Amino acid sequence: SQTIHQWPATLVQPVGSPLSLECTVEGTSNPNLYWYRQAAGRGLQLLFYSVGIGQISSEVPQNLSASRPQDRQFILSSKKLLLSDSGFYLCAWGVRADTEAFFGQGTRLTVV
Amino acid sequence: AQRVTQPEKLLSVFKGAPVELKCNYSYSGSPELFWYVQYSRQRLQLLLRHISRESIKGFTADLNKGETSFHLKKPFAQEEDSAMYYCAPRDNYGQNFVFGPGTRLSVLP
Numbered sequence: 001s002q003t004i005h006q007w008p009a010t011l012v013q014p015v016g017s018p019l020s021l022e023c024t025v026e027g028t029s030n031p032n033l034y035w036y037r038q039a040a041g042r043g044l045q046l047l048f049y050s051v052g053i054g055q056i057s058s059e060v061p062q063n064l065s066a067s068r069p070q071d072r073q074f075i076l077s078s079k080k081l082l083l084s085d086s087g088f089y090l091c092a093w094g095v096r097a098d099t100e101a102f103f104g105q106g107t108r109l110t111v112v
Numbered sequence: 113a114q115r116v117t118q119p120e121k122l123l124s125v126f127k128g129a130p131v132e133l134k135c136n137y138s139y140s141g142s143p144e145l146f147w148y149v150q151y152s153r154q155r156l157q158l159l160l161r162h163i164s165r166e167s168i169k170g171f172t173a174d175l176n177k178g179e180t181s182f183h184l185k186k187p188f189a190q191e192e193d194s195a196m197y198y199c200a201p202r203d204n205y206g207q208n209f210v211f212g213p214g215t216r217l218s219v220l221p
Binding site: 034036043044045046049059090092094100101103104105106 | 155200
């Protein structure tokens with residue numbers, strides 16, 4: 001069966017520090033991968049999606065970047081965090097031929 | 113531009129009362145439509161999709177193309193239905209999900 005792992009679950013980082021959140025998927029090949037941010041009162045905002053290794057599309061220009069070094073690995077990064085980067089980050093995957101997205105447990109990021 | 117609105121941030125109903133969570137979308141073409149739910153301390157998960165026409169946990173959703181709405185309904189709410197609900201159309205290219213802002217449903221005893 002397919003599973004998705006996302007870590008860490010919580011993270012407190014100072015302003016200006018770097019960020020790396022990792023997401024891996026098991027049990028499927030060539031999935032579509034997504035990073036979302038869930039800010040209080042604003043719902044889910046799509047940040048990045050990827051349809052293949054090295055293929056990243058950005059939905060919202062910002063202080064973050066994403067990379068897909070392997071088929072089932074998706075990384076969200078920042079060189080210097082801002083206070084406004086605080087939020088709940090969700091990784092998700094979906095199969096092209098299917099229509100459902102499967103979500104990780106999420107990472108609660110607090111920038112202080 | 114693709115847009116999804118869920119006008120109610122918070123909806124409180126009493127147990128046994130009917131509940132309707134509103135969703136309106138603005139899309140070109142005919143998007144696929146989904147409802148996702150996030151219970152406390154659990155992952156965001158699929159509740160139902162329009163194309164399957166299923167009733168999940170007593171919930172149904174009717175697509176009204178004229179009004180571009182996909183409201184979620186349940187005739188008798190239960191306390192365990194308390195959760196965050198997101199309406200999510202899938203765009204014409206089948207690659208992305210755009211989520212609405214979400215509605216927090218609170219079912220009171």
